[in-house]
Amino acid sequence: MxxxxxxxxxxxxxxxxxxxxxxxxxxxxxxxxxxxxxxxxxxxxxxxxxxxxxxxxxxxxxxxxEPAREAVRSLETARASVAAVHELSEGRLDVAAMPSQAVEPLTTLIRSFAERYPGVAVAVKAAFTTRDVIDAVRTGAVELGLLASAGPVPDKEVRSYVLGEQRFVLVAAPGSFPGRQVVRSEELAGQRLIVGQPGTGMRAYVDSLRDQGIGFTVAAETEHRVALLPLVLAGVGLAVVTESWREIARQTGADVLDIEPATALQVSLVSRRGVLSPAAAAFWTTAVPSSP
Missing domain, CATH: 1.10.10.10 (Winged helix-like DNA-binding domain superfamily/Winged helix DNA-binding domain)
Incomplete structure (x- = not known):
């Protein structure tokens, strides 16, 4: 073998x-x-x-x-350790990220990392739920993961660090709420919403609206987060997303409104417990400067 x-x-x-x-x-x-x-x-x-x-x-x-992934990862770590002697002049780092967090803060994190280690390529793997990210990290398919959750990361097999919070906002076609910057959650009653698949934070939020007695129509359900803005701009419906989408949505011409009362998700960086490859350790330090 x-x-x-x-x-x-x-x-x-x-x-x-x-x-x-x-x-x-x-x-x-x-x-x-x-x-x-x-x-x-x-x-x-x-x-x-x-x-x-x-x-x-x-x-x-x-x-x-899982043993095969561990063996391959160990070899990659050994190779990366040799490259580390040359100050991470080359190499590759695999990171799993949920769609909204792949917009931000991952963009900013990769930019900061690339400025210090331009020779290391960061490969971003798509993961649609918190569990997808944790499993990818836990099994060694990737070394690091970026996820959003309603509370603490529910897994003892990974270590995590909370990078911050992202509140939910409403993305709407231009003129849907003239002169408004804020919308109450109860105003979503009777609206047509574009939702994500079960297991995502945005889906959990809109499902919680039903639990509160706020009725709405599901206009579309999509796993492809890149489809959200085109669907909104086409007038198919409104979308509840995290505020990482705020600037991109505004640049495309959509209206972005804060939802009150404010509800937010915790954004966390996760890794396997144990020794990280030099590239993963450097990325972690870039994201969490106070870490040892």
């Missing part, structure tokens, strides 16, 4: 099949399949059920995912 075989195995898992994995790795599909077959022989068990062109994980395959 070697790291290359584990990397190939994880590529098949992450890409959903051998052909896509081969394309992502820039290797031939036969070479990839052969490497995985050798790994299976070394382990004495099949890792995938081959069903036509599909590759379905066996129970043994599912059990290998």
């Amino acid at each position: 070697d790291i290359r075989q584990l990397e190939y195995f994880l590529a098949v898992v992450d890409q959903g099949g051998f052909n896509r994995a081969a394309s992502a790795l820039y290797v031939s599909q036969p070479s990839l399949s052969q490497a995985v077959r050798v790994l299976e022989r070394d382990l004495g068990t099949e890792l995938f059920h081959r069903i036509g062109r599909r590759a379905v994980l066996t129970e043994a395959g599912r059990a290998l995912i």
Whole structure:
């Protein structure tokens, strides 16, 4: 067994099949399949059920995912440690972020990090819920995560630091609330709203409106946060988002109103407990200057 075989195995898992994995790795599909077959022989068990062109994980395959990620991550950490001797002149850092927090504060954090370590590339992975971010960090798919939650981060397997808060605001087509800068939550009664999928902070907020007896119509439900502003500007409905979207929404011509009473989410940076790679440690220090 070697790291290359584990990397190939994880590529098949992450890409959903051998052909896509081969394309992502820039290797031939036969070479990839052969490497995985050798790994299976070394382990004495099949890792995938081959069903036509599909590759379905066996129970043994599912059990290998987390140890394989840990082994690959350990090698990357070793490589990064060597690069650290040269003051992080090169390397890569994987960060998972929820959509709104990928707008801010992640943009500002990456800018500050890039100014100090221009040779280190930051790869941002999409995660739609708090649990998605925590699981990505916990399993080693990424080293750091940026999330928003209604309270403390609910996981003992990661360490977290609260970077601040983001309150909810209402994004509306121009002229929807003439001369207004603030809207009461009860004024959303009878409105058509564009909502996110269950598990997101914005969805939890609008669901709480129903619990308060504030009725509204769901005009659209979208996992694609980039669709929110076009839908609002097209007059499909209103959207409740965090204030990280405020400037971008205004630049596109939408109206942004504060919602009263104010409700906010905590924005936290999370990592696995234990030793971080030099790049992850540097990013953490950039975000949390007082950290050791």
